[in-house]
Amino acid sequence: MNSPVRNTFDVVGQPTPKKDGIPKACGQAEYADDLSMPGMLHGKLLRCPHAHARIVRIDTTRAKALPGVRAVITGADFPGVRYGNLPQTRDYLPLALDVVRYIGEEVAAVAAVDEDTAEEALDLIDVEYEPLPAVFDPDEAMKPGAPLVHDKVANNISAKTAFEFGKVDEAFTRADYVREDVYETQPVKQGMLEPHACIGLWDATGKVSLWSCKMSPYVVWRQLAMGLGLELRNVRVVQTVVGGGFSGGKQEAMPMDFCAVMLSKKTGRPVKIVHTMDEVLTIGHMRHPMKIWLRTATDKSGRILAQHCKMVANGGAYSSIGGFSMYLAGAMLNIPYRIPNLRYEAYRVYTNNGFCGALRGHTNTQICFARDSQLELIAVDLGIDPIDIRHRNALQPGDVTANGFRIGTFAFDECIDRVVQLSGWREKRGRLPKYRGIGFGCGSHISGARLMGHSASAAEIRIQEDGTVHLTTGSTDVGQGADTVLSMIAAEVLGVSVDDVRYIRVDSDSTPVDPGTFGSRVTFFTGNAVKRAAEDARRQLAMIAAERLGANPDDLVFRNREIVNRHDDRQRISLKEAVRWGAFQTGRLIISHGTYAAGDEKIDFRTGHGNLSPAYNPSACAVEVEVDPDTGQVKIVGFWGADDSGFPINPMGVKGQVIGATVMSFGHALFETLIRIDGKVMNPSFRDYKMPLMTDIPRLANFRHDNVITFEPEGPFGAKEAGQGAGTGVIAALANAIYDATGARLNCLPMSPDRILFALRQKEESAGAPSEVAAE
Amino acid sequence: MKHLMPITLRVNGEIHELLVPPWRTLLEVLREMIGLTGAKRSCQEGQCGACSVLVDGRSVNSCLYLAVEAQDKDIRTVEGLMQEGVLDQIQKSFVQKGAIQCGFCTPGFVVATTSLLNENPEPSEDEIRHAMVGHLCRCTGYVQIVEAIQDAAGQLKQQRGG
Amino acid sequence: MSYLRRLPRFEYLAPRTIAEACGLLAAHHDRAELLAGGTDLLMQMRRRETTPAYLIGLKGVTELSGVRKLDDGNVFIGAMTTLHTILSSPVLRSHYDVLAKAAAGIGGPELRNVATVGGNIAGALPCADLPPALMTLGAKVRLASSSGERILPLEDFFPSFGVTAARPDELLTGIELPSVPLSSGGIYLKFHDRQSMDMTTVGVSAFVTLEQDGGSFRDVKIAVASGAPVPLRLRKAEAVLCGRTFAEEALEEAALAVCEEANPRSSWRATRDYRFALLKNLTKRAIRGARENAASRTGDLS
DSSP: OOOOSSOOSSSTTSSSTTTTTHHHHTOOOOGGGGOOOOTEEEEEEEEESSSSEEEEEOHHHHHHTTEEEEEEEEGGGOOOOBBBBSSSGOOOOOOOOEEESSOOOEEEEEEEEEHHHHHHHTOOEEEEEEEEOOOOOOHHHHSOOOOOSTTGGGGEEEEEEEEEEEEEHHHHHSEEEEEEEEOOOOOBOOOOOOOOOOEEEOOTOOOEEEOOOOOOOHHHHHHHHHHHOOOGGGEEEOOBBOOOOSSSGGSOOOOHHHHHHHHHHSSSSSSEEEEOOHHHHHSSBBOOOOOEEEEEOOOOOOOOEEEEEEEEEEEEEEEHHHHHHHHHHHOOOOSSBOOOOEEEEEEEEOOOSSBBBBBBBTTHHHHHHHHHHHHHHHHHTTTHHHHHHHHHBOTTTTTTTTOOOOSSSHHHHHHHHHHHHTTTTHHHHSSTTEEEEEEEEEEESEEEEEEEEOOOOEEEEEOOOOEEEEEESOOOSSSHHHHHHHHHHHHHHHOOOOOEEEEOOTTTTTTTOOOOSSSIIIIIIIIHHHHHHHHHHHHHHHHHEEEEHHHHGGGGGEEEEEEEEEEEEEEEHHHHHHHHHHIIIIIOOEEEEEEEOOOOOBBBTTTSOOOOSSSSEEEEEEEEEEEEEETEEEEEEEEEEOOOOOOOHHHHHHHHHHHHHOOOOOHHTTTOOEEEEEEEESSTTTTTTTTOOGSSOOOOEEEEEOOOOOOOSSGGGGBOOOOSSHHHTTTHHHHHHHHHHHHHHEEEEOOOOHHHHHHHHHHHHHSSOOEEEEOO | TTTOEEEEEEEEEEEEEEEOOOOBHHHHHHIIISSOSSSOOOOSSSSSSEEEEEEEEEEEEEEGGGGGGGGTOOEEEETTTTTTTOOOHHHHOOOOOOOOOSSSSSSHHHHHHHHHHHHSSSSOOOHHHHHTTTTOOOOSHHHHHHHHHHHHHHHHHHHHTT | OOOOOOOOOOOEEOOHHHHHHHHHHHHHHEEEEEESSSTHHHHHTTTOOOOOEEEEEOOOHHHHHHHEEEETSSSSEEEBBBBHHHHHHHHHHHHOHHHHHHHHTSOOOOHTTOBBBBHHHHHTTTOOHHHHHHTOOOOOOEEETTTTTEEEGGGGOBTTTBOOOOOTTTEEEEEEOOOOTTTTTEEEEEEOSSSOOOOOSSSEEEEEEETTTSBBBEEEEEEEEEESSSSSSSSHHHHHHHTTTTOOOHHHHHHHHHHHHHOOOOSSOOHHHHHHHHHHHHHHHHHHHHHHHHHHHHOOOO
């Protein structure tokens, strides 16, 4: 059915409060730890204290004898099948079997009548370990003779990625200017407020159910089936309200999930397991710390001719999604600037630390920090304005990058100009008092990715007789606002209000299968599926209404909960009346579906070539800082950002997402790091793992973000991603602002006060020449 | 059983007569014995504020407060702010101003805001920030939370006829 | 190796008077802990660093709370006075504002609504913020037990890391502050990474009394948090400034003296080097700030 293209919308584009805001504001939203079931037991996990050890013997006799303990399990209680995120690197087990590889790895689990008893029981599990030599630093781990974290994995190389596009050596030879720098990033945790929590049930029919705060329930579904040796039909994953995720453990099946269901099998009762926050901060799941060598060649006008990047990531004890992480970092080097010739090599190295994976922005964030920090120095060396150098290199709509990204809408130049304008850049740069500076940073991100395996999304709509639209997808709202955005899309197409749409949470028994919430895919992929489902529902309803009204279905307009003939508005029927008439009089129910898979293209992950995403988002920002020369403390006094997220479907949601991403990046830049000494996490607490507080952000008048609005034809109503790209330029902007304020260059994250003070001191001692702190 | 202590807790205006072990925190008793799960188990060390409740009108971290010490106090949780199905102004402002994403920190912020506005009905932006330092949010970046608190203060002022 | 747990089992005792509390301490002190605000002790218990058989809860001993002026012009602050009460007390804000401000900078409102001055002192943590401010005010601690009472200067209350001079059967009942001289003022400056909430990396308190001419120091008191294994008064630095005219070189000298006397530790939180740098810079700032406060002060307690 054709419908006229409208330039004004009733629902999409309006700032809309989050659909589940009311229960959340009233304390009625049900997170996993809020749930309770009759007869439920409480579980706890025993974690190993060694960075690397063989498990010689586990004796659970004393634990089992403690009154109130109902079951104790170890790795031997599972089939011994490894599961994982990528088919080639399945190295996870529900509980360790023979070897433990990092401090905190799970070795046993207990179910008891209450948590106090379960905790006591952990003390009574006797584990005999034979400590093995351990290795913590990736450079050490790659040396011949280093202890092997996994047998048979030579030199502890977890993943190796290399690709090359264009003629890199030639470009370096003919370049007017070449610069090389080294950057180091730190381990960073998701830091969500809700610790992982689940309830597992193994029922009498042999079916396993898991209620948990999962961002990708179907990933968990498959992993549970694999690790338990069950068929998919016997596994059910129900998504509870998610209290923040940012990837990590909420993206996959964790030992707690396996243990909850296995303990349930042993006891015949539901079993709840909840992590304490220090457990959350001790276990794996964090951003890869990286060492990035970046060598860039330009002509004398600052146009980038080539880049050579070598990266070593400290992957920790297990693979997680690391193979993909390495590809992604190199792929993201190709945007938002034109890099005609690129060589990229990355090594992910196993060490006896907590393992690393995805975390908001994935490996893109680290790369953007390195790249835009360096760009600043290139501009200084060549005497080029830092804004001009970015414009000069900016990708344009229609470009195809060296690795095959096809750039659609990409208002990068506008984002840069908008930030220059918002921040007062021209008035401030070079004119601020001593120890006050302003810096620029850019980044970009994808709108979902074409991955190997399942990438597509689907949506189902049923319209009830009261006009309520029931919308199901397999995508999860984790706080980012997917429930509202997807409902708004359906509401717009069907001409109803967003409150008329009921968004159902994911349950693998009844919602369509879906990759989940990650990679900024939901608005784009699932949004498109929802739009298609809604359009099909509209088509079905139009046929019914046309019959009822005696009109041509192509003439019918859906608006204000009504269906009206655009040529004769006396011919009208309410949407719910049409639904009722269709159902009651003709036996037709309105049930529709839609799918979206971003086309048939495949990425060649070996060569790194292929158009990873259907759309790309540029972002730019400026940060103003005040540095205290006596303490090295940085105060962020202003932030101005602009992103091209296409058409913002929910501007209120977009604002929350981009500011949230920005503040997260403030933390990564200045305060946050997981401090590990010989594999032991020293600061597994929010007291010492310091995330930004309300007093760490600029005053509201100086904290601005603008949407540069474009219309991405491939996106639903022109929308693209929002909420990950926004954070990617922030860290470099801060590094550049600190440099502008003090002349001290920090290449190592976090840019903590002690490092800044040290750099300032070094600078004074070397009398005037800018100092660079390259490594700890 | 001998360790159980009889206490009477007044929570959201309701009286609860309970037998509790002295080592139970107020947070645990609220969530596990009274069934009020609005206050959350998050950091459990007084850093995040997700467990905040009002004790005699002041915001405290219930994870660090023994239930037996809450005897004779007036306790109010986020669930007690709504009246007969109608959200209070602070709750409304949080919803309408986009201050809620994952929502896990929301009950704590709403409770703290209640305490703040009772003591200081027209706080400046700085006063708002300093009043909220005991509350972490990882999703919103705080801007819309500040705006919600300012909105609530403004709306309440209007309702008072001020 | 233990992750955070539920609280261990204990018996809860709730005295109503100081005498009752002392009696309970006398009976159980080797197996009991005093529970003030609970924000530190309960965490130690969660980590199983301490598992007392008894908790003597002091919240019900109302005579331990409150700020009052004594007949001799001194001010008494009960040990169970919360940080919130301290920062909002009119008496403390007008005449001992270094203390009120130090209290206002600790944690956030939720913490300050329950944490107490007694807890902040008796915990004997080197990073505690109130002891340095109190020391520069010339504070004395009052201790009570079943056998009587005694008073000692606060700077004598911390013999070594993590330990106070209180006997196992003694209860810290409060702090006595002498009346504040004319032309005096103080400041407490502390540093930590974020703008709020963090443990103090280094804190410097300075309290100065100026001569009538306003140009030189009649008296200087300097104390530090996280500058040593205990909260420490820095008498060498004080001696550098006492009787001297205010000048940059004097500040430099005092800052260097601070570094000689202080003994900060290196830890994964901050290195010794960095703490020395902070001590030096914050000392200078603190003296300057204290002097400005003193110069603007119009009178003492009356």
